[in-house]
Amino acid sequence: MSNFSGKKRVLTGITTSGTPHLGNYVGAIRPAILASKSDSYHAYFFLADYHALIKTQSPRLVHQSTLEVAAAWLALGLDTEKVTFYRQSDIPEIQELTWFLSCVTAKGLMNRAHAYKNAVQGNIDIGEDEDFAINMGLFGYPILMAADILMFNAHEVPVGQDQLQHVEMARDIAQRFNYIFGTHFVLPKAQVDKDLSLLRGLDGRKMSKSYNNTIPLFLPEKQLKKSINKIKTNLLEPGEGKDPDSSAVFQIWKAFANGQQTEEMREKFEQGIGWGEAKKQLFHLINTQLKSPRERYYELLENPEKVECILNQGAERARAESRKMIEGLRDAVGIRPLS
Secondary structure, rough: OOOOOOEEEEEEEEOOOOOHEEEEHHHHHHHHHHHHOOOEEEEEEEHHHHHHHOOEEEEEEEEHHHHHHHHHHOOOOOOOOEEEEHHHHHOOOOHHHHHHHOOOHHHHHHHHHHHHHHHHHHHHHHOOOOOOOOOHHHHHHHHHHHHHHHHOOOOOEEEOOOHHHHHHHHHHHHHHHHHHOOOOOOOOOEEOOOOOOOOOOOOOOOHHHHHHOOOEEEOHHHHHHHHHHOOOOOOOOOOOOOOOOOOOOHHHHHOOOOHHHHHHHHHHHHHOOHHHHHHHHHHHEEEEEEHHHHEEEEHOOOOOHHHHHHHHHHHHHHHHHHHHHHHHHHHHOOOOOOO
């Protein structure tokens, strides 16, 4: 039985399938780093490179993204002396736990996963077989995510609203395992900021690499300004009042501004600020906050050996826990020496 005493544990990861964008920062990186600075938490941060294989079969992309995501965490102030920072693929016990969990997870639960249901519906909509081009990685994705969470008995998992179901599934799977084999897992809870977790992209939809509508986190100043200028707006002219709550420009502003700045911009929208001026102010706000981290980010990209060393140190720390956990779970399921 695991020891659940001590600090609460918070865990989050980002899939290494592309360049980190503002949505990753607002929805996952920033709240997780803030939580890690609290004395009441022990924080776990990981690069979800196994998850990336579900989305892409490009070795170059996965490899480059791993460096970029790691560099982003470090540039934004992650203190690797205080937290456990590791690469998912460096913890082989996660895959073993995935199998243990798979053997107690009902297929019906996986059938209800949003990602799988959306893929099936997409196939139906175009007249294809329901399971056309759907791999087992996509189907079993929630079990791997459960293993990520349960391996380190995370109490809280900062996620976007779209990932809430997967944390609930991890909770269900943990309950089932505990019922059969005794209590080994805490029941995780999702930590969601409903206002900010689904940051809108250039086209007004959720900011996502899948939609090709992202604003990369560490764009150089000129490119950042160009990207912000591409954010979709309506045809209202300067002087005409605008609804801030339906505007991607305002929503992104709100994600980076303090309370006073948010209320001031809301008033400007209602008074008819021009879209060009609103985007200009948004650029200045974001660029000011990201200027120093951007410099650190590009320094790390030029020194991948430094990033690799940090990840190796984190893996050693993580495996000290994961080996102990898997030994207990092996014994619980009956995989143990005969004498």
